[in-house]
Amino acid sequence: MIGRLNHVAIAVPDLEAAAAQYRDTLGAQVGAPQDEPDHGVTVIFIELPNTKIELLYPLGEGSPIQGFLDKNPSGGIHHMCYEVDDILAARDTLKAQGARVLGTGEPKIGAHGKPVLFLHPKDFNGCLIELEQV
Amino acid sequence: MIGRLNHVAIAVPDLEAAAAQYRDTLGAQVGAPQDEPDHGVTVIFIELPNTKIELLYPLGEGSPIQGFLDKNPSGGIHHMCYEVDDILAARDTLKAQGARVLGTGEPKIGAHGKPVLFLHPKDFNGCLIELEQV
Numbered sequence: 591m592i593g594r595l596n597h598v599a600i601a602v603p604d605l606e607a608a609a610a611q612y613r614d615t616l617g618a619q620v621g622a623p624q625d626e627p628d629h630g631v632t633v634i635f636i637e638l639p640n641t642k643i644e645l646l647y648p649l650g651e652g653s654p655i656q657g658f659l660d661k662n663p664s665g666g667i668h669h670m671c672y673e674v675d676d677i678l679a680a681r682d683t684l685k686a687q688g689a690r691v692l693g694t695g696e697p698k699i700g701a702h703g704k705p706v707l708f709l710h711p712k713d714f715n716g717c718l719i720e721l722e723q724v
Numbered sequence: 725m726i727g728r729l730n731h732v733a734i735a736v737p738d739l740e741a742a743a744a745q746y747r748d749t750l751g752a753q754v755g756a757p758q759d760e761p762d763h764g765v766t767v768i769f770i771e772l773p774n775t776k777i778e779l780l781y782p783l784g785e786g787s788p789i790q791g792f793l794d795k796n797p798s799g800g801i802h803h804m805c806y807e808v809d810d811i812l813a814a815r816d817t818l819k820a821q822g823a824r825v826l827g828t829g830e831p832k833i834g835a836h837g838k839p840v841l842f843l844h845p846k847d848f849n850g851c852l853i854e855l856e857q858v
Contacts, residue, residue: 592751666845687749
């Protein structure tokens with residue numbers, strides 16, 4: 591069911607500092623900040639040869655990232671995103687096997703303009719997993 | 725400096741259950757358990773089309789994973805590993821810019837038989853980063 595690892599998302603306390611570190615210290619290809627008001631985050635994508643790192647920073651009130659940063663002031667790995675061919679089929683298969691899908695269970699449109707869903711971390715070894723239809 | 729994302733490592737409280745979940749529920753290609761006594765872990769690699777997931781479980785007394793699982797009983801994302809061409813050059817560049825290298829600062833041989841180093845999470849947005857020379 592799952593295909594490529596689309597990205598690993600890191601919540602960071604200072605978006606500009608984190609972007610500069612990946613660009614200047616780690617020598618990676620770092621994109622421009624993008625505001626995603628529907629998701630309450632500003633994101634910067636780092637392009638590695640085989641996948642992406644997504645730097646996440648809170649945007650606006652009630653950002654889902656703020657609570658994570660309150661608990662983890664240095665930042666931390668927030669979620670990982672696996673690609674699937676058919677997100678509704680993937681969701682139904684997972685639910686039939688007892689996995690919990692977050693929110694309403696209906697896909698939202700993610701940072702790449704594609705349908706995404708999140709799975710409950712307690713059902714997946716403490717990892718927040720995003721599924722993205724590609 | 726950094727190249728491909730070699731793997732994302734997930735510490736899990738039940739290695740067989742996690743492997744079965746990735747194989748049966750998520751439909752991924754899951755390898756056999758490998759004991760790594762020098763690192764205090766048993767690992768299972770999951771092969772995705774573009775990278776790997778490494779499931780980590782404590783092996784023996786004083787495993788570096790045990791403390792993480794004590795704090796995170798459901799498991800969690802433990803570290804991410806970036807590939808570098810020259811690990812000593814990477815280490816020296818990072819140290820010159822103030823980043824802390826864990827342990828003695830000398831590379832150890834990792835789970836793939838290649839030299840590896842770990843960087844201090846507080847210097848990298850709360851993420852434990854492994855560098856592996858490929």
